[in-house]
Amino acid sequence: xxxxxxxxxxxxxxxxxxxxxxxxxxxxxxxxxxxxxxxxxxxxxxxxxxxxxxxxxxxxxxxxxxxxxxxxxxxxxxxxxxxxxxxxxxxxxxxxxxxxxxxxxxxxxxxxxxxxxxxxxxxxxxxxxxxxxxxxxxxxxxxxxxxxxxxxxxxxxxxxxxxxxxxxxxxxxxxxxxxxxxxxxxxxxxxxxxxxxxxxxxxxxxxxxxxxxxxxx
Numbered sequence: 001x002x003x004x005x006x007x008x009x010x011x012x013x014x015x016x017x018x019x020x021x022x023x024x025x026x027x028x029x030x031x032x033x034x035x036x037x038x039x040x041x042x043x044x045x046x047x048x049x050x051x052x053x054x055x056x057x058x059x060x061x062x063x064x065x066x067x068x069x070x071x072x073x074x075x076x077x078x079x080x081x082x083x084x085x086x087x088x089x090x091x092x093x094x095x096x097x098x099x100x101x102x103x104x105x106x107x108x109x110x111x112x113x114x115x116x117x118x119x120x121x122x123x124x125x126x127x128x129x130x131x132x133x134x135x136x137x138x139x140x141x142x143x144x145x146x147x148x149x150x151x152x153x154x155x156x157x158x159x160x161x162x163x164x165x166x167x168x169x170x171x172x173x174x175x176x177x178x179x180x181x182x183x184x185x186x187x188x189x190x191x192x193x194x195x196x197x198x199x200x201x202x203x204x205x206x207x208x209x210x211x212x213x214x215x216x217x
Contacts, residue, residue, distance in 0.1 A: 022184040022196040025163070029208060030177045036214045038098035038170065041070045042091055046103040049190075053080075056194045060100065063202040067213035070100070088174065097171050102201075105163040105181070112159050118151040161185050162193060166201050168210060178210055 041064065045056040057072035064070045073081070076094075081087050091099070161183060168178040182200060187193035205211045 021186075022182060022193070022200055024200060024204065025181045025183050027180045027204065028178065030175070033177050035170075037209055037211050038068055038168075040096045041068060041098040041100050041168075041211070042073060042076065042096050043070050044073045044099065044101045046101065052190055052194070055191070056102065056198070059194050060102070060198050060201075063198045065202065065206055065212040068211040071096075088172075092172055099169040099171065099174075100166065101169070102164055102166045105165050106161075108161045108163075110159050110161075111156050113156050114154060116151050116154045159186060162187065164197060168205065178205065178208060180204065 043057045043060045045053045045060070047053045047056065054072070054074050057074055061070035061072050076090060077087075162185075164182050164184070166180045166182065167176050169175065170177045180201065182197050184193045184197060187196075202211075
């Protein structure tokens with residue numbers, strides 16, 4: 001078997017352990033919720049990493065659909081504001097009717113043993129040359145015939161799981177109307193994690209009719 005096949009095989013095994021994914025673990029919606037979608041939302045990301053906070057807030061604002069506008073908290077306040085009355089006063093004066101807040105709940109790093117993997121690898125002429133039309137048996141069978149088996153060694157991989165809580169509040173009463181817990185496994189980067197999570201949240205909020213244009217009656 002050529003070195004190229006060994007490299008591809010190992011990459012496939014690594015992908016099983018290291019593939020990034022983001023999913024919603026749980027969601028909640030206020031049972032008595034009524035009214036049109038929110039029109040102007042302030043986005044707060046609670047994270048000590050200032051660069052990540054600003055990026056995540058801006059990314060969330062950009063993801064909002066037509067019908068709902070947003071503004072990042074770092075564009076409202078020069079530094080993270082901790083006084084809730086100051087925040088509510090500023091948002092009320094500027095006509096915000098909602099707050100979307102995201103916070104990191106946990107970052108869990110664990111070690112997982114990946115056992116040896118044995119998979120069939122073709123050794124026939126298909127390793128080189130153009131793709132053959134599979135509709136002709138007389139041509140295709142000799143082309144793909146023959147397999148060998150390659151076994152990779154076991155190894156230990158670090159798995160990272162990041163849990164984020166998102167809550168949507170309606171103003172001026174400040175009551176929560178929707179919340180979600182999302183989980184991201186093995187993100188390739190913080191940028192990728194934020195983009196995937198924000199996209200997922202936007203899709204869910206739009207589906208729930210909480211943001212965007214109101215559906216015609």
